[in-house]
Structure formats: C-alpha cells, structure tokens
Amino acid sequence: MKRVALAVAALSLLAIPAAQAQQSFGAGRPGVTRHGPPPSAHRPHARPSKHSHAHQNRWSRGQRYGDWRRHRAVTDYHRYGLRRPGHGQHWVRVGNDYLLVTAATGIIAAIAAASR
Numbered sequence: 001m002k003r004v005a006l007a008v009a010a011l012s013l014l015a016i017p018a019a020q021a022q023q024s025f026g027a028g029r030p031g032v033t034r035h036g037p038p039p040s041a042h043r044p045h046a047r048p049s050k051h052s053h054a055h056q057n058r059w060s061r062g063q064r065y066g067d068w069r070r071h072r073a074v075t076d077y078h079r080y081g082l083r084r085p086g087h088g089q090h091w092v093r094v095g096n097d098y099l100l101v102t103a104a105t106g107i108i109a110a111i112a113a114a115s116r
Contacts, residue, residue: 059097059111068092068101082112 059065074080074091080098082091088103093114100110 059094059099059108061108061111063108064106065094065099065101065108066106068094068099068106074098080112080114083110 068090071092071094074082074093077084077091080091082098082100085091085100086109089100089109090103091098091100093099096114098112098114099108100112101107102109
C-alpha cells in the first residue's frame with residue numbers, strides 16, 4: 001500500500017508541469033488551443049494617415065531600393081536643386097523625395113526632399 005501511494009504521488013508531481021505547459025487561451029471553446037500570447041495582447045496596427053509625416057524617414061543612404069526602375073529618371077536635376085548625378089547614377093522622384101540611386105546595384109547614394 002505504501003508503494004502505491006508513493007507511486008501515485010510521484011506520477012502526480014510529474015504530470016503537473018506537463019498539464020501547465022498545455023495551457024489553452026481558448027478555454028471557453030472546445031477543441032480550440034492557441035499557442036502564443038493571449039488574444040488581449042493583439043492590438044490593431046495603426047496606419048499613418050494620408051497627411052501624416054510618419055513616412056518621411058523611410059529612406060537611408062546605403063539602403064537598397066530595388067523598385068527604382070518603376071520611376072522615371074529626373075533629367076532636369078538642376079531645376080530641382082539637385083547635384084549632377086555621377087556615372088551610373090540616376091535621380092528618381094519617389095513620393096515627396098528625390099533619391100540618387102546607383103543603376104547597377106540599386107543602392108541609395110543620396111536623398112533630397114522635394115519642395116512642394
């Protein structure tokens with residue numbers, strides 16, 4: 001009898017951590033188990049409004065911009081106060097920014113804000 005009681009106690013000590021590891025956040029619905037943070041931790045991501053200035057710092061020198069070919073090259077760069085591009089470089093206007101992009105690699109060499 002003593003051995004049976006000790007065996008039950010030992011098994012219950014081993015089963016407690018396993019039961020805690022399978023904690024479900026969908027406890028109210030049968031058959032639903034979730035792994036990860038509880039639903040209350042999920043927050044909707046706020047999108048910047050059309051007129052916000054949150055998008056101004058999305059470019060940086062040395063960053064690769066592979067989509068530069070979709071924009072027309074700025075050929076009259078002096079009109080916009082931009083310096084002459086080097087060999088193999090092009091100025092492109094993306095939104096309200098001018099990017100000096102290296103044609104071979106797509107690396108941004110310089111950034112200038114467009115005047116409105």
